[in-house]
Amino acid sequence: MSIPAWSGRRAGEALLKVKAEGRRKDKPCIICKQGIDYSLTYPHEQSCSVQHVKSRKLYPHLTWEPSNWEPAHLSCNKAAGPGEDLGMGVTSEDW
Incomplete structure (x- = not known):
């Protein structure tokens, strides 16, 4: 399975959603x-x-699953790089 592109209108809308929730909480x-x-x-x-x-x-x-999105500084996100899994939300069955 190929990695879907992260760009365009959908990515912009995702950022607005993450920023709004991040600011609110x-x-x-x-x-x-x-x-x-x-x-x-x-x-x-x-x-x-x-x-x-x-x-x-x-x-x-x-x-494109909103429950998989969290706010991060742009610099932190870049430093993490592609393919980094934060391991959050992983159940013991996934190990």
């Missing part, structure tokens, strides 16, 4: 656990980006 970056300034916009390195909790590389079918 004061969610920190899922990677570094530090606060996010939700007023910053791309390409600022500390702006919010969509982090896929279960990587798109390993779980391509979850690319």
Whole structure:
């Protein structure tokens, strides 16, 4: 299975959804656990980006699944790189 593209209108809408929820719940970056300034916009390195909790590389079918999205600083997201699985939400059966 190929990895679906993450771009265009759908990706923009996903970012708006993640930012709105993150701002409402004061969610920190899922990677570094530090606060996010939700007023910053791309390409600022500390702006919010969509982090896929279960990587798109390993779980391509979850690319567009909102429950798989969490806020992360753009710089943290870039540093994590493609294919990194944060291991969140993994049950013991997945090990």
